[in-house]
Amino acid sequence: MRLFTAAIPPPEVADHLEAALASVPGMTYRAPRAAWHITLGYYGEEDPAGRIPWVRSRLTSVARPRVALAKLGNFGETLLMRVSTPDKRLADLAAVLRWDDKHPEYIPHLTVGRGPLVDLPYAGPEWTVDEVVLLGAEKRHDYTVVDRIGLPA
Template identity: 65%
Template sequence: MRLFTAALPPPAVADHLAAALDGITGVDYWAPRAAWHITIGYYGEEDPGPRVEWVKERLPGLTPARISLGDSGNFRDTLLMTVSTSDSALAGMAAVLKWNDKHPEFVPHLTIGKGKPLNLAYQGPEWTVDEIVLLGAEERHDYTEVARFPLQAR
């Protein structure tokens, strides 16, 4: 199972984004809404048990992050929404939960699909990432929640 830690947008945030994307045409593929997430750390194929313990060991000192989704962007043909942060807590989470140097630079984003770049000006509602979710995937966009890790406010 491919494992990764993620922040999941709350339903009201996902509703807001879905409304902004409604009616956009010319996209090759839309990621299912149930798959929307912001990856914090990617771990590859492994057994979930040891990774759960690994994440738990790194939780002390991590604090909730205030974030919002911003304008559309892309990595080649991957369509995404940018992430704005009002503090450094999300980058701190990514630094602590980074497993290897496969992806050396953390670029927070939410993947929405595949296709030609969109030019969507967007500002989503701000929310607090107050938990980290360990997700597993056997197939693309077919995610299983393995564990949830609440974050303590300072």
């Protein structure tokens, strides 16, 4: 099972984004809303039992970041919402969850689908990330929550 840690937007944030995406022309594929997340750390193929204690031990004193989704971007044909952060706490959170230096530059985003890049003026509501989930995946966009870890207040 492929494992990664993520922050999942709350329902009101997802509702706001879903309404904005309804007007995006030319999307050849839309990622299922249930799969929307901001990846914090990626661990590859692993047994969850070995990763859970490591993740939990890393999150004992991490501050809760405030984030918002803004500006549609792309990586090739992949469409993504960039994450706007008013402080550096999201990068700090991702840094403590990093397993290797394979991707040294952390670019927070939420994948929304595939298609040509279009101009989507968007500013989503801000929210506080108050938990991290450890997700397992057998195939793309088929995620299982393996563990939920609340962040300290």
